[in-house]
Amino acid sequence: MKCGKRIVLFTLFAMNLVDQPAPEVTIEQGTLSGKISTDGSFFEYVGIPYATTNSSTRFKAPLPPPKWKGVYKAVEEMYQCPQHTPFGVVGTEDCLKINVYVPSEANRPLPVMVYIHGGGFMLGNGGKMIVGPNFLVKQDVILVSFNYRLGALGFLCLGIEEAPGNAGLKDQIAALRWVNKNIAAFGGDPDNVTIFGTSAGGTSVSLLVASPTTNGLFKRAIVHSGSSLASWAINMDPIGVASTIVSRLGYDTKDPEKLYEIYSQLSHEDLVLATANIPITHLVHKQLLLLPCVEKSFLGVESVLNDLPYNLIIKQPKKNISLMYSSTDKEGWFFADEETKDTLEIKDKRSPFEEDLVFKSKKEEKALALKVKQHYFGKEAVSEKTILQLSDLYTHLYFEMPIILELELMVKTSDAPVYSFYFTHSGKRNFVKSRTRFVNEIGASHGDDLMYIFKGSICPYRIDDKDQRVIEWMTTLLTNFAKYGNPTPNDSPVRWIPHSKDKLNFLNIGDELKMIGIPNPEAYRLWKDIIEKHRRTKVD
Structure with missing residues (x-):
């Protein structure tokens, strides 16, 4: 027996x-x-x-x-x-x-x-x-x-x-x-x-x-x-x-x-x-x-x-493909975390611009680089003291502004709807942030939104109520978009308004869901002016 x-x-x-x-x-x-x-x-x-x-x-x-x-x-x-x-x-x-x-x-x-x-x-x-x-x-x-x-x-x-x-x-x-x-x-x-x-x-x-x-x-x-x-x-x-x-x-x-x-x-x-x-x-x-x-x-x-x-x-x-764009509010933490005293000294001296921009002269590039540096750092040097400002520069230059400028083009050139969300939730599943020096800051690093879309084995921690709510928001909104081309077909859990040619609309996903305008308007105006005047349109 x-x-x-x-x-x-x-x-x-x-x-x-x-x-x-x-x-x-x-x-x-x-x-x-x-x-x-x-x-x-x-x-x-x-x-x-x-x-x-x-x-x-x-x-x-x-x-x-x-x-x-x-x-x-x-x-x-x-x-x-x-x-x-x-x-x-x-x-x-x-x-x-x-x-x-x-x-x-x-x-x-x-x-x-x-x-x-x-x-x-x-x-x-x-x-x-x-x-x-x-x-x-x-x-x-x-x-x-x-x-x-x-x-x-x-x-x-x-x-x-x-x-x-x-x-x-x-x-x-x-x-x-x-x-x-x-x-x-x-x-x-x-x-x-x-x-x-x-x-x-x-x-x-x-x-x-x-x-x-x-x-x-x-x-x-x-x-x-x-x-x-x-x-x-x-x-x-x-x-x-x-x-x-x-x-x-x-x-x-x-x-x-x-x-x-x-x-x-x-x-x-x-x-x-x-x-x-x-x-x-x-x-x-x-x-x-x-x-x-x-x-x-x-x-x-x-x-x-x-x-x-x-x-x-x-x-x-026109392809007329329905589109959704997103970024996190602190994308740059992931990259700023790699900086050392030596690399920060180099960053203080070099131009922030990459090969996608062209200038008439070194003098013009230097003047615009100074304008960018003053916007983010004022009279301070790029250093450990201003590492958060450097991370904001990375956020805007590498992610937020190119995304906004692209979606603006898409709104103008497509009849299909274009949506955007801005991920700001600061929870226990912000896995990337938890591996950086910015672990105690409020916000979401580059890649932090992933663990609210996927149950990756890299993040096995118990899911608390706040994070579970964000997981439900994220997965419902994304799959509704995949099913219907509209992330909130019944105006639930919020009425998500797509962009129009007259106004850009972003869904902020944080402790609550709410519609907002352009997240960082001053930085947007700065970069829009520089990029649209100096964008490279030909390759050698």
């Missing part, structure tokens, strides 16, 4: 440890199986190959996905593209995998939300460490996430057919085409796809909206903390950046063919380690960050960006 009880107890215990299979799904590549989430609320199919790469396509668009016989077990999500982590270089070049999370009980066909991860185009993946699906799938949407190539493998741009640029963006487009072709098999609606992303993922979304190659792949788009008009969105000197990076490995050339030969021969570990341990803001200032680029045209080669995003936005036919 005792033995029988022990067997029953052990069986019940083991059932919680063994993955329960989800229904099999047949797509063009073959049949695949997934697993049921631990609480039974959704099915997960992870690590599905959506495209392939090999040595011949190392810096080019990916190849079609593989087919298989039998049943592919889509249960392994530990794939990621090569990148540097605290544990060293991780990932493999065969990393183009996609994850699909499907509510187990919901009326089909379901709206689809496709998330593009951030990480400065050099870090990150679509796995559940950040992109935990639990919060969103409860709102009866299918969530899709995926990996795309990073660093040199994804964004080496040499202006030659062997390395035309934007391989990482081409991976993203391949993933969207995979979704368009296969999501119906999972119960999704291919005609109701919303793409969304954060930071570099948000900028990717913005670039995909601007690109003429993505027509018909998505119906709506949400851009979190990114913009195609940001100074870090486009590599204005891709040959120079590629040359500078390999100079750290002992090479000295600016010849595209020779650079291609060097990059082709280097292992992915060497490519990653060339700029490892340098903070992202310093990579930007030192021109060591490989980014999307404006591509040269080659016969038979599809380009993602054949012009600067600003030109594409104002010149292309």
Whole structure:
């Protein structure tokens, strides 16, 4: 009798440890199986190959996905593209995998939300460490996430057919085409796809909206903390950046063919380690960050960006894609936290402007740089004493102002609604802030909104009532937008007013929900005047 009880107890215990299979799904590549989430609320199919790469396509668009016989077990999500982590270089070049999370009980066909991860185009993946699906799938949407190539493998741009640029963006487009072709098999609606992303993922979304190659792949788009008009969105000197990076490995050339030969021969570990341990803001200032680029045209080669995003936005036919933009009130904390006494002294002497702006003379640039410095620092120097002011500069220059200037363009050039929210909630799930020197400040850092959208395993802490309320607000508003193109179709929990050509309207998401005007009007006027007069409209 005792033995029988022990067997029953052990069986019940083991059932919680063994993955329960989800229904099999047949797509063009073959049949695949997934697993049921631990609480039974959704099915997960992870690590599905959506495209392939090999040595011949190392810096080019990916190849079609593989087919298989039998049943592919889509249960392994530990794939990621090569990148540097605290544990060293991780990932493999065969990393183009996609994850699909499907509510187990919901009326089909379901709206689809496709998330593009951030990480400065050099870090990150679509796995559940950040992109935990639990919060969103409860709102009866299918969530899709995926990996795309990073660093040199994804964004080496040499202006030659062997390395035309934007391989990482081409991976993203391949993933969207995979979704368009296969999501119906999972119960999704291919005609109701919303793409969304954060930071570099948000900028990717913005670039995909601007690109003429993505027509018909998505119906709506949400851009979190990114913009195609940001100074870090486009590599204005891709040959120079590629040359500078390999100079750290002992090479000295600016010849595209020779650079291609060097990059082709280097292992992915060497490519990653060339700029490892340098903070992202310093990579930007030192021109060591490989980014999307404006591509040269080659016969038979599809380009993602054949012009600067600003030109594409104002010149292309109306896409009429419903849009949502967002930023946090203290984006700059994430970047200011990297500063040291030495780097602050350098910041005090250098111009705040990047390569996306052009000036008639050094004298003009110096005068405007002084104007910017006086706005943020008055007569003080850039130092530890004024680190909060520096973080505000980073917030406005890299995120808030490019986003506002982009959405203004979209309001003028599209008949579809454009919404914006401003995330100011200061809660226990502000994970990024909790890792900075600003942990005791009030506000939300770059990336802090993520943990109110996703149940990432990186943030396992108990959810209190205030944070739970914000999670419910965020997930309801975002999924309503994905379902209906309107985040508050019943004017609940607030009436969210889209922008108009006459007035910009922002939903402040903090301790309460309320509509506000432009968050920082003086900084907006300062940067709008500078950027619109000095925006680069051509690349060499």
